[in-house]
Amino acid sequence: MKRFEYARAGSPSDAVRRFRPGTMYLGGGTNLVDLMRLGVAEPDLLVDVSRLPLDVIEPVGDRLRVGAAVRNTDLAADPLVRTRYAMLARAVLDGASGQVRNMATVAGNLLQRTRCAYFQDVSRPCNKRRPGSGCPAIEGDHGNLAVLGASDACVATHPSDMAVALAALDAEVHVTGPGGDRIIPMPGLHRLPGDEPERDTVLEPGDLITAVELPAPPPGASTYRKVRERASFAFALVSIAASLDVGSDGVVSGCRIALGSVAHVPWRAERAERLLIGGPATGAAFLEAAEAELDQARPLPRNAYKLPLARNLIVATLEELAP
Amino acid sequence: MNRVEGRVKVTGLATYAAEYPVEAVAYAYPVQSLVAKGRIVRVHDAEAREMPGVLAVLSCEDPPRLAEDADAELALFQSRDVAYRGQIVAAVVAGTYENARAAAAAVRVEYDPDDHDVALRSDHPGFYRPDVVNPDYPSDTVKGDVEAGLAGAAASVDVTYSTPVLHNNPMEPHAAVAVWDPEGRLLVYDSTQGASPDRDTIAQTFGLPREDVRVVSRHVGGGFGAKGSTRPHAVLAALAARAAGRPVKIALTRQQMFDVTGYRTPTIQRLRLGADAGGRLTAVEHVAYEQSSTLVEFAEQTATPARVMYATPALRTAHRLVRLDVATPSWMRAPGECPGMYALESAMDELACALGMDPVELRVVNDADAEPEGGLPFSSRNLVMCLREGARRFGWRHRDPEPGVRREGEWLVGTGVAASTYPARRRPARAFAFVRDGDYVVQVAAADIGTGARTALVRIAADALGVPPDQVHVELGDSDLPEAPVAGGSMGTASWGSAVVRACEELKRGDGKEGRADTTDEVGNDARLARHAFGAQFAEVRVSSVTGEVRVPRLLGVFAAGRIVDPQLARSQFIGGMTMGLGMALMEETLTDEEFGGFLRRDLAQYHVPACADVPHVEAVWLDEQDGELNPMGSKGIGEIGIVGTAAAIGNAVHHATGHRVRDLPLTPVKILSRF
Amino acid sequence: MDITLKVNGTPHAVDVDPRMSLLDLLRERLGLIGAKKGCDHGQCGACTVLIDGRRANACLALAVAVDGSEVTTVEGLAKGDDLHPLQAAFIEHDAFQCGYCTPGQLCSAVAMLGEPGPSAVTDDLALDPELTPEEIRERMSGNLCRCGAYVNIVKAIAEAAP
Known part of the structure; x- marks a missing residue:
């Protein structure tokens, strides 16, 4: 680990004020300390924001405001989250371990970096870690990498479960930074790799996430499901956050679908949603929508399994949610 | 009867290899090959040597002395040839773990790489019949x-x-602490499945008489074979301690275990x-x-x-x-x-x-x-x-x-x-049983890697002596104890237990104070x-x-x-x-x-x-x-x-x-x- | 950097390298070897300790970042000679073999029993579930045991649970 300076921020604005090139904000540390030990992250200055008073969950009208420093455990255990945003509670509980969830913050979870084996190994090339060095995953180990929205430069996936649910919930990410405060709607926080895979998100240098605000939950039933070879404590092969609202006439009046571990971003399946809304809530319609969504995929030899997996998952999940 | 070491394990007092308190211990951190095949042209270590706390850098540029017949996986820094990616090609010793690791990252190794061949496939032309x-x-x-x-x-x-x-992936990463005394004798606290054979291998690697090497491994955090033979970390700890002139600890990272501890x-x-x-x-x-x-x-x-x-x-x-x-x-x-x-x-x-x-x-x-x-x-x-x-x-x-x-x-x-x-199967082993403060002590250089060897041998000795188990104390995990084979091949209890039984029988047959056994002849005479x-x-x-x-x-x-x-x-x-x-x-x-x-x-x-x-x-x-x-x-x-x-x-x-x-x-x- | 923290009730003031993890501080500076280093990346749970009462991976916590905290390690679970009920249950059920994951399992279990709310296997998120064997297994999945003592670990925890 490279030497660095450590400072504790007294307030969000103090954190932003301390920011200079080479600075990173430290939340729960569950990913950043991990990456620093690997040599992947080499900050000169760590500004600890984990103890800022951003750890409150509070209703704002029919919305719910979740502070950026709320620990994952507390998010999933919150009575309002459990009852109104079951999809989010389930996604959080499906991630990592009890210990990691106790440490990890909401903002840190959103800003997790890919678990691509090449990204995590500084002795191998990686365009995300060292722009221009190449992407060996495309010819090599891409078994759990992206099938949607990837580029020739990068096929990494975003590893978060929580972010998938937030994308489906149309959550808003509140940010403060050198350029002032702004609100970034999910799933727009994360970006596709394009030819700048080193940029995971649209955040600018110095930006600090202060909160995530959840709009009123979508009507209908919702859930989160994660597929993994180990029954717990494993990253997803594919995951899904979905909600479905079907009128008494059997017509879909609302539908949200987001997929995890298929892209550089939590993937909002907008094509499928558009096809489903206003149509019948039948297995055939679910299948057609799933296939339309996955038509855009560009799988590689060793991750092509994600297409039938995602298709099955969309269909099975919607069937489960249908009345 | 519960595990005799249960209490020290649930209270966190059991000492695994990296956990023995040793004064003035320094830390070694390895540098691994970045090519799968080739030759080391030059190890650039000037920057690392200037970094805070660095005591020594080891590499083939100034090969430390090792025996010529050392096992090729253990003959660290003796050759410029690289046989696989991840092979240990250099190491840094520093006063703290953080400094050793940071300096190791600054060592740059220049290679002349060859094309490599790493994939097992059924039509490989290189297949041969091993003897x-x-x-x-x-x-x-x-x-x-x-x-x-x-x-x-x-x-x-x-x-x-x-x-x-x-990969075996025992929970305890391979670790060792090496201490040289002024007379040139070497003590290694090692994570090993066999103190005696580990001692023999380390002695051979350094060209030392067996008597001058002692291996201690009272508790081992799993092995499953990965600690059944001497691994390069133990040799590196001893080399580093010699170079730094003080005791050196090394604990491999989980990632390094994948590279140099077998699979x-x-x-x-x-x-x-x-x-x-x-x-x-x-x-x-x-x-x-x-x-x-x-x-x-x-x-x-x-x-x-x-x-x-x-x-x-x-x-x-x-x-x-x-x-x-x-x-x-x-x-x-x-x-x-x-x-x-x-x-x-x-x-x-x-x-x-x-x-x-x-x-x-x-x-x-x-x-x-x-x-x-x-x-x-x-x-x-x-x-x-x-x-x-x-x-x-x-x-x-x-x-x-x-x-x-x-x-x-x-x-x-x-x-x-x-x-x-x-x-x-079973292999020859030695054991020594004696009376101490009215209880029975049984010594054998066995290893308890989680199998419960200590507890099983207490039972075996108690049966052989005809006394309650709480009057028997088993000492193991130390090459200074009577020589014993590795905890491997499912032979541990059979081999050590045979010697323990014979030693206890000898104790009972003799003066009731002590008994020794060596089962070499007995095992050699087992029927086919x-x-x-x-x-x-x-x-x-x-x-x-x-x-x-x-x-x-x-x-x-x-x-x-x-x-x-x-x-x-x-x-x-x-x-x-x-x-x-x-x-x-x-x-x-x-x-x-x-x-x-x-x-x-x-x-x-x-x-x-x-x-x-x-x-x-x-x-x-x-x-x-x-x-x-x-x-x-x-x-x-x-x-x-x-x-x-x-x-x-x-x-x-x-x-x-x-x-x-x-x-x-x-x-x-x-x-x-x-x-x- | 100078930090202070309380470990198992004992205050410590130490000057630490900002790069040092809480785990290395405990093991290499304070002589508390109970918390184990199994992976150093939060992937195995062997280093689990309680930080201000919550279970956490000590390898992922920088020592400077836990300045002022109260830390409980496996060495702090027993009251003098009296083992914590979980420690006694682990011995009784042979809930370990090599013992290397055991301190982490124990700290994890101690904290887990006090953790409210549902888990990934809870059917009804609105209710706090009974601590069934299935719930224990899911909640303890952050502590790997390569010896494969899981079935005994679950029995020991189920028995010691209040």
Whole structure:
């Protein structure tokens, strides 16, 4: 680990004020300390924001405001989250371990970096870690990498479960930074790799996430499901956050679908949603929508399994949610 | 009786290798090769030497003195040649771990790389027949006419199975603390499965007399073979301590463990089986294709269980090895039997399907009354009773043999069976028993790597002395104690226990104060017999037709392993082996990086071992097996047989659930889903 | 950097390298070897300790970032000679073999029993579930045991649970 300076921020604005090139904000540390030990992250200055008073969950009208420093455990255990945003509670509980969830913050979870084996190994090339060095995953180990929205430069996936649910919930990410405060709607926080895979998100240098605000939950039933070879404590092969609202006439009046571990971003399946809304809530319609969504995929030899997996998952999940 | 060291383990006081308090200890951190093959042109270490706290940099630029006959994996910095990616090519010693690690990252090694070859494939032109396979079995055997047996068979299978690179991954990373005294004697606290052989290897590597080296390893955080032989970290600690002039500690990272502490070779195995209409085997052929490094030949004995398992008039077994630019594979829990029985027992299931015969019955009708290869009589063999008892307990008779027909919602349900076997051997050992403060002390340089050796030896000594166990104290894990073999090959308790019994007998026979034993002659005079433990494993699986996920709600193992010395420890060993077998079946796999060499997914987030949620119900029971031809305890080793057969039982159950046969471990959703 | 923290009730004031983890501080500076280093990346749970009463991976916590905290390690679970009920249950059920994951399992279990709310296997998120074996297994899945003592660990925890 490279030497660095450590400072504790007294307030969000103090954190932003301390920011200079080479600075990173430290939340729960569950990913950043991990990456620093690997040599992947080499900050000169760590500004600890984990103890800022951003750890409150509070209703704002029919919305719910979740502070950026709320620990994952507390998010999933919150009575309002459990009852109104079951999809989010389930996604959080499906991630990592009890210990990691106790440490990890909401903002840190959103800003997790890919678990691509090449990204995590500084002795191998990686365009995300060292722009221009190449992407060996495309010819090599891409078994759990992206099938949607990837580029020739990068096929990494975003590893978060929580972010998938937030994308489906149309959550808003509140940010403060050198350029002032702004609100970034999910799933727009994360970006596709394009030819700048080193940029995971649209955040600018110095930006600090202060909160995530959840709009009123979508009507209908919702859930989160994660597929993994180990029954717990494993990253997803594919995951899904979905909600479905079907009128008494059997017509879909609302539908949200987001997929995890298929892209550089939590993937909002907008094509499928558009096809489903206003149509019948039948297995055939679910299948057609799933296939339309996955038509855009560009799988590689060793991750092509994600297409039938995602298709099955969309269909099975919607069937489960249908009345 | 609970584990005698239980209290120190649950209170955090048990000392593992890196945890002995040593004054003024410094830290070493290795630098690993970035090429899979080539020559080191230059090690640029000037920057590292200038970094804070750095005491020394070791590399081939100034090779430290080691014996010329040192094992090639241990001869650190003696050569400029690189044999695999991840090989230790330099190291930094510093006053703190943080400084050592940071400085190691600043060492730049310049290579002249060669093209590398790291992929095991069935058509590799480099395959050859090794002279022997681990530890000293013949590579090939032939009995009868396999082609004729197959030609005349009513049913036959010709199938190829493959298993991936597997890593032992004991929870305690390999660690050592090395301390040289002013007289040039070396003390190493090491994570090892055998203090005596580790001492011998370290002495040989440094060209020291054995008396000048002492290895201490009172508690070892698992090994599963990875700590069965001396690993480079121990040599590096001693080299670094010599260079720095003070004690040095090294603890490998989990990632480094993947590179330099051994692994199970990947295998490609072709099985040809034929049987008559009654299911009696007419031919068995098992050929295994495996890899080793260019440094050391390690040939896993994968096809050897076919020499033991089933009666057949025609039997051929063979091993073919290719030397690649990879690290040297080594022992991992039940080398040979574990991958070999996966393939053989899966093929037996396929044969049962081809015959339309119950897979338990197929194994029963092919039971052997003498070792199929060579004809040695068995000292005891109760495979059939294990199968029968397991079938009874598991509810096997209610099983519908039809594959792919049981469904609960999206989940397909199936059951499978496979047999287990493991040799029951022992090696010479020494022990010393004496009276201290009215209690009995038994000393033997055994290792307790989690097997419960301390506790088992207390029981054995108490029985031999005719005293309550709480009057017996066992001292082990120190090469200054009476010499003992490694905790490996399921031979620990049998070997050490034999010496302990004889020492206790000697104590009782003599003045009642002390007794010594050396079982070299006794073991050398063991009658020529086939000594093996057997077992049967049953698995229930659920396979998601949506996701291809496989879950194992139930595993049952029934074993015949001689007299069980300690039921609680035995059960833990069996279920522990079966749990590791579940991992092998469903999730464990290390990828080889064909582009850059070395391994990928070198951590516990990517190399999945089973978590608690994967293991709802594992049960192990055993038969009361009497066998007077083993050792004074009448026991067979139990550390490894638990993993033998588990993967096949699960794979066979997956076939029963889905109707699809996946012949390539692990059985991940990726592979299952492609069959639907 | 100078930090203070309380470990098992004992205050410590130490000057630490900002790069040092809480785990290395405990093991290499304070002589508390109970918390184990199994992976150093939060992937195995062997280093689990309680930080201000909550279970956490000590390898992922920088020592400077836990300045002022109260830390409980496995050495702090017993009351003098009296083992914590979980420690006694682990011995009784042979819930370990090599013992290397055991301190982490124990700290994890102690904290887990006090953790409210549902888990990934809870059917009804609105209710706090009974601590069934299935719930224990899921909640303890952050602590790997390569010896495969899981079935005994679950029995020990179920027995010791209040």
